[in-house]
Amino acid sequence: MKIDYFSDFCIFVIKVCISSISKIFYSKERDSGCICVLKLAIVKGKELKKYDFGAGHPFRGDRFEDFFSFFEKKIGLEGRFEIVANNKLASDSDLKLWHTKQYIDAMEKASCGIQVSDLFGFLSSDNLNPQTRRFPLGIESAARVIVASSMLACDLVMEGSFEKAISIGGGLHHAKSNYGEGFCVYNDVVICVKHAIRKFSLDRILVLDTDAHAGNGTCEAFYSDPKVLFVDLHQKYIYPGTGFEFEIGEGKGRGFTVNVPLPPGAGDEAYKFVFNELVFPLVQEFKPQLIIRNGGSDPHPSDKITQLGLTLQGFNYIGKALAELSKICDGKEVDLICSGYKPEVLSRAWTALISGLAGVNFNLAEPFPLKPSKRQLLEEVKKVVAKVKTNLKPYWKHLNF
Numbered sequence: 001m002k003i004d005y006f007s008d009f010c011i012f013v014i015k016v017c018i019s020s021i022s023k024i025f026y027s028k029e030r031d032s033g034c035i036c037v038l039k040l041a042i043v044k045g046k047e048l049k050k051y052d053f054g055a056g057h058p059f060r061g062d063r064f065e066d067f068f069s070f071f072e073k074k075i076g077l078e079g080r081f082e083i084v085a086n087n088k089l090a091s092d093s094d095l096k097l098w099h100t101k102q103y104i105d106a107m108e109k110a111s112c113g114i115q116v117s118d119l120f121g122f123l124s125s126d127n128l129n130p131q132t133r134r135f136p137l138g139i140e141s142a143a144r145v146i147v148a149s150s151m152l153a154c155d156l157v158m159e160g161s162f163e164k165a166i167s168i169g170g171g172l173h174h175a176k177s178n179y180g181e182g183f184c185v186y187n188d189v190v191i192c193v194k195h196a197i198r199k200f201s202l203d204r205i206l207v208l209d210t211d212a213h214a215g216n217g218t219c220e221a222f223y224s225d226p227k228v229l230f231v232d233l234h235q236k237y238i239y240p241g242t243g244f245e246f247e248i249g250e251g252k253g254r255g256f257t258v259n260v261p262l263p264p265g266a267g268d269e270a271y272k273f274v275f276n277e278l279v280f281p282l283v284q285e286f287k288p289q290l291i292i293r294n295g296g297s298d299p300h301p302s303d304k305i306t307q308l309g310l311t312l313q314g315f316n317y318i319g320k321a322l323a324e325l326s327k328i329c330d331g332k333e334v335d336l337i338c339s340g341y342k343p344e345v346l347s348r349a350w351t352a353l354i355s356g357l358a359g360v361n362f363n364l365a366e367p368f369p370l371k372p373s374k375r376q377l378l379e380e381v382k383k384v385v386a387k388v389k390t391n392l393k394p395y396w397k398h399l400n401f
Helices: 001-022 065-074 102-113 139-158 189-202 216-223 265-287 312-327 343-358 378-394
Strands: 041-045 081-086 164-168 205-209 230-236 259-263 290-294 333-337
Touching: 001 312, 001 378, 041 102, 041 265, 041 312, 041 343, 065 164, 065 343, 081 139, 102 164, 139 164, 139 189, 139 333, 164 216, 164 343, 189 205, 189 216, 189 290, 205 216, 205 265, 205 312, 230 265, 259 265, 259 378, 265 312, 265 378, 290 312, 312 343, 333 343
Parallel strands: 041 081, 041 164, 164 333, 205 230, 205 290, 230 259, 290 333
Antiparallel strands: none
16 A cells, blocks of 8 residues: 555656646647747837838838747747737836936937937937938837836846746947947947846846947946956957957956957858857856847848858857856846848848747758858957957966966
8 A cells, every 4th residue: 555655646746747847848849840948038029110210221120020920930939939028118217227317318309309409429320310310200219118128038037937038129239328329229238237237136147249240338338347247259340440359348347358359251160169169168167147148130141231151050059059058047048139231131040049049940041142151261260269368368267277
């Protein structure tokens, strides 16, 4: 009798375990070849489409709905991902975590059509509608939605609702405390980090910027802050003209800013080399409590603005690498995605990133024929990484062995 009771008890425990696991994992056969994955949150802000600089501008608001339609068709949302709606706008208090009151007031007025006499003291011309030469009407509230969505993504992860969360529209990394540029109004990356530090008392956050352009606004915010390890992979010698190997932080934050300027056409193998030789060892020593990555599709070779040569498989690799890196912090990762300027590429590259992050098998063809990358570019990248390591050596133990 005792053995029978014990057997029944074991069966009961097994059933409870299976039931619990099934709530976390979901598996379903599809043409896309899905494997068993953890559910991820995809935060979708209300009226996100209003973050639009107008006809003739590289940054249009229709990109977001185009992505959601493509993603649902190719990957599917049911079971693997959960759309989390955000209907809130970031408050002035939230924005002031990085931006000055004067800047916020100027953006709010200009977005309502109110003339601001010194407007160009607060923003660059690329943040204007190219046809009207004015700050786009309604874009400031849309920017607040993006900030609120990125903060929500952080909360979902840190409070344990999801292991990972993706804020579509996030990653506006060029905005400085009192100046908007590079299609960026409010810097949700900086605000998201500062929000996480304030609300969850974190003292080690990794910010990984894989946008093709150096994240000058984010870099400026944390240049002297040892709580934030800022790693930035970008194309060298292009806008905004920052992000050189010798820019490694200052004061207590010296050694915690890591810029990796890549040559045009660097390609997938170069990115893998940088991750394996530089990013993984740094993160393993830093031991972040949260990872925040930002960047969209602009490193793709068919992008209109940059020439880094990262293929769809390369974007997929970045997602996989982030999933592996996040094991260091119990899987806690927030992804901010918005950049990219070739409509035929944007949705595919975003999907490739998310698929890699989620562990979903990815099989999408390139929209355009690709030219093979030149092998000598990898040798150039190796030299860049060597310079970065030399500059960082005094501040990281693993570089001294």
